[in-house]
Amino acid sequence: MEIAKSIFREYDIRGIYPKEINENLMKQISKAISIKCINEGVSEICVGRDGRISGESLLNSLSSSLSEYGIKVLNIGLVTTPLLYFAAKKSNHKSGVMITGSHNPKNYNGIKLVINDSPVSGSEIYELINKDKSYTKEPAEIIYKDIKKEYIQEVKNNVNINKSIKIVTDCGNGAAGCIVPELFKSIGCEVIELFSEVNGNFPNHHPDPSKIENLSNLIAKVKESGSDLGLAFDGDGDRVGLVTDKGEVVLPDKIMMILSKDILATKKGKIIYDVKCSNALESIILKNGGEPIISPTGHFHIKNGINKHNPLLAGEMSGHIFFNDKWYGFDDGHYSGARIIEIILKENKKISEIESELPTIYSTPELNINVTDESKFKIVENFINEFSLEGEKITIDGLRINFENGWALLRASNTTPKLVLRFEGDSVSDLEKIKHDFLNELSRICPDIDINLV
The missing domain is CATH 3.40.120.10 (Alpha-D-Glucose-1,6-Bisphosphate, subunit A, domain 3)
Incomplete structure (x- = not known):
């Protein structure tokens, strides 16, 4: 064979x-x-x-x-x-x-x-x-x-959920449907379920909360039901997506900011985040007495970083979040949801209020360019070698370049035949200029690529 x-x-x-x-x-x-x-x-x-x-x-x-x-x-x-x-x-x-x-x-x-x-x-x-x-x-x-019962009991003992909260869960017909509804009901939530039936054909939408289009049902149901928040899970339940009571999507690096502030209020230590996360996350970690550590993307790298640095928390822009303060240090979408609810009740604020206290970020979501598995790493290698714009270059995973007014990233996906890009600026105009200049440079160095961002 x-x-x-x-x-x-x-x-x-x-x-x-x-x-x-x-x-x-x-x-x-x-x-x-x-x-x-x-x-x-x-x-x-x-x-x-x-x-x-x-x-x-x-x-x-x-x-x-x-x-x-x-x-x-x-x-x-x-x-x-x-x-x-x-x-x-x-x-x-x-x-x-x-x-x-x-x-x-x-x-x-x-x-x-x-x-x-x-x-x-x-x-x-x-x-x-x-x-x-x-x-x-x-x-x-x-x-x-x-x-499952042993897991649910341990989560109940681990988080402090002292009153009921109304949530919408969207399991996307993935495996999360076998645990999420029962877990959140067990910790005292009123749960409105979307697509909990496990069905490998994914008949409603693809179970990938990192793509905004997959959250449309969740956003609509949160607004319609007047729920306190919405939680979405990927196909195997190790990633989480968050929607506020106002129906707004909270990107994972902002979720990491919320979690970092909460954890660092009582414990000081290291927090690991991947190269796709906002510079504002590093600033919040430092401001709250933590030690930020930037990592290549991927659970393999993050887990090795956890074994090496023993951080309190780690996370990725894809929605993988690893709690190591009072949990086991693996990426866990449904436990992450429970910890978010714990913070809402502890702060006695709506999740939209908690999110509004974070810095305003002018950034894109993760963007992709379709290429081939055979070519993606070579494209990134050529780009790193020939890139001519001035800035601080970080090459632990593709090229992240920090400018005075923002940053840009190009890396190869390790799981799909795609290039991954993200951009951030201090203002809307900074964001647009950084994105424009970076893509022009990519077009100059790699003229054969069809730069159709998806």
């Missing part, structure tokens, strides 16, 4: 089902994972899957193959990625495999992997696939377990 190397990415494994990722490949991946586990002294691993149509079959293949290679399996079934991480944290060997296509189109699937409490890249697994390993004489045990 020919294996597509391109699906073994820096963060994880992700490809089209069944052309690039299928049950036969899952057996090969299971062998590689078992080799990694044995090298790490790990004999037991948790496994789960999101709501994609191919997920159940792929999980069965993964589970049985790991067992045949001698790894004891704790199968927690249909879950969000945070539930899988929670199960892994609670297990003896702190290891887990999540079958998920994350925010990719519905015909994709893939794997997120943590072994011995550390993330494992897809490229590392690829290097192990061709190594030899035989099945054990007797398959290891497979145990089936429902982790």
